[in-house]
Amino acid sequence: MHTDQARVAEAIRYIRQNLAEQPGLDEIAAHVGLSPQYFQRLFRRWAGLSPKRYLEYLTVERTKPLLRQFHSVLDASYELGLTSPSRLHEQFVAVEATSPGEYKRKWCGIEIHYGLAPGPFGEMLIAQTRRGICLLAFVNPQTRARELDRLQRLYKLAALREDTAAARATADAVFAGCATPATTIPLAIHGTNFQVSVWRALLRIPRGTVVSYSQLAEGIGRPAAVRAVANAVAANPVNYLLPCHRVLRADGSIGGYRGGSVTKRELLAWEAAALPDRSDPEGEPADPAQQSS
Secondary structure (H helix, E strand, C coil), X not given: CCHHHHHXXXXXXXXXXXXXXXXXXXXXXXXXXCCHHHHHHHHHHHHCCCHHHHHHHHCHHHHHHHHHCHHHHHHHHHHHCCCCXXXXXXXXXXXXXXXHHHHHHCCCCCEEEEEEECCCCCCEEEEEECCEEEEEEECCCCCHHHHHHHHHHHCCCCEEEECXXXXXXXXXXXXXXXXXXCCCEEEEECCCHHHHHHHHHHHCCCCCCCEEHHHHHHHCCCCCCHHHHHHHHHCCCECCCCCHHHEECCCCCCCCCCCCHHHHHHHHHHHHHHCCXXXXXXXXXCCHHHHCC
């Protein structure tokens, strides 16, 4: 991971671990060995928001309004295009579902490179073919073996090659666009037609918005298939890029997440905090030229 990104990732980890103490800018900057002024600019350039604003939204009290507003947000998301292509994520992520031939052969002979890579929300297991990412999972020391086993089960006839350098390069590309995506990230995933339709619908949920499983089912024209939709969401092989973290329970509670409920809250807080807020002077967007550097 690039040095600047590594410092931002370490700052996020420090904020998360010390959330109860509400660390200030000086304290966080000192932890990563930078001056407060430089760290503020670096964090804003990479993330598109200030450390203070991220800390506020990560705090439980600032995430509660998102859950309380759940039903109104559902209505808004439906109006914003849950049933039609969104310009927010479908420009960032291109889903290339497995061809019928590849699916029939169960990826026999296909070469898949995989490895562990650090990221702003923790370690990830990333696997990819020449066509794109086929698995991205948030892991920790307790879940690494489980996710590696999942990779082997999903692609048991493929040729798996450990490639940490490739995984780290892909992680950098994915999260370099966390605030303002500059390139398209290709996905090479396989699933049933129904699963792929659900996964495509996930891409149409705008950033900073949450939906329920029933709303997602309505969005694909299968309102009676809520349980099947929930199962398809749970089977999502590419966390974050296919944003299943934006799906909550009908009562607005966080619900489950393969990467852990803490990671799910952090992703939602990050996305909510990154939305423009004219009432917050620290929330002004960073210079576009700096963001793309």
